[in-house]
Amino acid sequence: MTDPDQHADDLATAVTTTTTTTPSPAPAGNGRPSLPNAAAITTAGTMIWVGLLWLAIAAVFGIVLGIVAGAGSTDHSLWQHGFSGWQRFVPLAAGLSMTSTFAPMLVGNGVTRARVASAATVTLVVVAVAGGLFIALGYGLEGLAFHTLGWRHELSGGRRLSGGGGLVRVGAAYAALFACYFASGWLIGVARGVLGREAFVPLVVPALLPAAVAELVLRRGVTGPPLAGRLGLDSLPQPPLTLGLLAALAATALAALLAHVASRHITLPI
Amino acid sequence: MSYRVDVERLAVRHRGGGTAPPALDDVSFSVEPGRVCGLFGREGAGKSTLLACLAAYRRPSGGTVRVDGEDPYENARLMSGICLVDGRGGIGVDESTTVREVLEIVALLRPRWDQAFANRLLDRFEVAVGAKVGTLARGRRAALAVTIGLASRAPLTMVDEAHLDLEPDYLSAFHQELRADQAAHPRTIILAGATVGDGDGDGDDGGGMDGRGGMDSHSMDSHGGDSPGGDGGREDSGGTGNGGGGLLDDVVLLGRGRVLAAGRPAELRALGRELTGEAGTVADFLRAVVGDATAVVADRRLGRLRSVVLTGPMPPEGLTTAERAGISVGPVGLRALVTYLTNDRPQSGDQRERMS
Structure with a gap:
């Protein structure tokens, strides 16, 4: 008598299949796993929830501003202290979702990992630019409201935004900051997709390097992360904004390149 | 395409x-x-x-x-x-x-x-x-x-x-x-x-391969029905047979990460035989006829009767010998064969003892 498995191996080699069917043309649909379509899915899928979140934030900001105006006055930016600083974590979550949500969705529908990575890059740019605009718009509207109410519009340390140029600088700095955070989230997701649920954890720290670089080089423009003053970060030397922007963009580009390369090894399901 | x-x-x-x-x-x-x-x-x-x-x-x-x-x-x-x-x-x-x-x-x-x-x-x-x-x-x-x-x-x-x-x-x-x-x-x-389905018409009431049945749930007389190598056509793949012809052209059986068998459903069905007879006679037959290329994938007893399911080639004279010895030789339905071949439980020592 033989072992059943060994015996089954013998059976497997004993039988072959040979029939071929002549194919007939199938009606072609309009779908294509192209970069524009993949990027449309990642970008629209991200901007829907990010946009709703921003809408909610704007509504809450308006309510808070109304309450403060009704109760008295303030010269300190509400937008800076309560609404803009923590928003750096929104692109971090969006970057994570590129692998956790969109990679299975897209690869499962025939899109290559390389194309998913390219689509994620498009989304990174859109989220960063839109985020920078949103933050700048918040400061602008807040400044207008403060001016109308006769309040000073001061940021931390008594700094003030100098008109349109100041808003552009804040917007650009936030856009670069958001790009770095998005890249960090993306890298964390890719590490999880490649290494699995447990093994990726040690890579979380190096994956956060782009975000850390942004925090170090962009504090002048964005006035630092939440609690920056209490953590003593405001006292660190700060490079000029242009240099900070270039450094942040370089960190983003390197992270995106790394994510592109590593994405090719993502195993599904994640 | x-x-x-x-x-x-x-x-x-x-x-x-x-x-x-x-x-x-x-x-x-x-x-x-x-x-x-x-x-x-x-x-x-x-x-x-x-x-x-x-x-x-x-x-x-x-x-x-x-x-x-x-x-x-x-x-x-x-x-x-x-x-x-x-x-x-x-x-x-x-x-x-x-x-x-x-x-x-x-x-x-x-x-x-x-x-x-x-x-x-x-x-x-x-x-x-x-x-x-x-x-x-x-x-x-x-x-x-x-x-x-x-x-x-x-x-x-x-x-x-x-x-x-x-x-x-x-x-x-x-x-x-x-x-x-x-x-x-x-x-x-x-x-x-997980199941091959009712389409192979083997009359088997066992439970497929999803752990809800297994070979122990098969009665001694649960097999019989179609003949091995029957229609050579497609098989239904699970659930209700709808009488409209089979669904499957080919079948691949996996067990513990390896291919156990592959082929057309009818070909796979022909690989199994169920022998039922008096326990001693069946044991004598197994000793005398069954060679290295044939495996016992199921072995049950009910009173004096013993039923074994064999897979693998068996010479025609072996079948004649079995029938002459009063052993009933019947086909094994595809679903039952799938169950037997993919049953990961190892052949027990008790079973091997009973065969010797």
Whole structure:
């Protein structure tokens, strides 16, 4: 008598299949796993929830501003202290979702990992630019409201935004900051997709390097992360904004390149 | 359009598996273009891992996978023509999205997507397009999955047990739709499922390979019915037989990460024999006739009677000898054979003793 498995191996080699069917043309649909379509899915899928979140934030900001105006006055930016600083974590979550949500969705529908990575890059740019605009718009509207109410519009340390140029600088700095955070989230997701649920954890720290670089080089423009003053970060030397922007963009580009390369090894399901 | 599938010495080790046995080991088989292949095995046999390799969801640890002659991994041409769905409503489907949104995403990415066909299927399966995927009952999610699988019309379409979650009526409808659409738009289809189904007509009442039955649940006289090597046609792949002819052209049986058997359903059916007779006579026969190429995959006793299921070639004179000795020789239905061959429980010492 033989072992059943060994015996089954013998059976497997004993039988072959040979029939071929002549194919007939199938009606072609309009779908294509192209970069524009993949990027449309990642970008629209991200901007829907990010946009709703921003809408909610704007509504809450308006309510808070109304309450403060009704109760008295303030010269300190509400937008800076309560609404803009923590928003750096929104692109971090969006970057994570590129692998956790969109990679299975897209690869499962025939899109290559390389194309998913390219689509994620498009989304990174859109989220960063839109985020920078949103933050700048918040400061602008807040400044207008403060001016109308006769309040000073001061940021931390008594700094003030100098008109349109100041808003552009804040917007650009936030856009670069958001790009770095998005890249960090993306890298964390890719590490999880490649290494699995447990093994990726040690890579979380190096994956956060782009975000850390942004925090170090962009504090002048964005006035630092939440609690920056209490953590003593405001006292660190700060490079000029242009240099900070270039450094942040370089960190983003390197992270995106790394994510592109590593994405090719993502195993599904994640 | 149909893709040919060639798997050669495929091996897959899971991440961090250490010294654990590989998920797949030395797996080789081929599926010709345009065929419907059933992939069967118990839970953990490696079915999903094998499909993941074919769908380019993961790289093999060893061996090769070829779809339409090329490695599908990161192959843009092939990946757009491969569709794998599971019972969760499709691979990568986000639970917070609605059915309509899921279909919009698929329509945007699948070159051969037929929206009208998808709408008709969802209507037939009574899936509400406005419902969120996360709120769908298991059967409805399965219906969404098979709808995506069918309406994508991918040259290589794979269903990973999704059809098994369909309610009986819908499973029958799925078989009908698959047959009809396969005839109109030939493609290669692999159905991974836990049961072979009633279509082989073996009269077997055992429970397939999903752990709900197993060979112990078979009665001594549960086999008999069709003759081995019968119709040579297709087999139903699970659930209700609908009398409209079989569904499967080929069957691959996996067990513990290896191919146990592969071939046409009728050919596989012919590989099994059930011998029933007085226990001593059966034991004498086994000692005298059964050689190394034949295995006992099931062995049961009921009073003085003993019934054994043999797989493998048996010389005609052996069968004559058995009948002359008063041993009844009967065929083994495909479903029962699948159950026996994929039963991971090792042959017990007690069983071996009884054979000697």
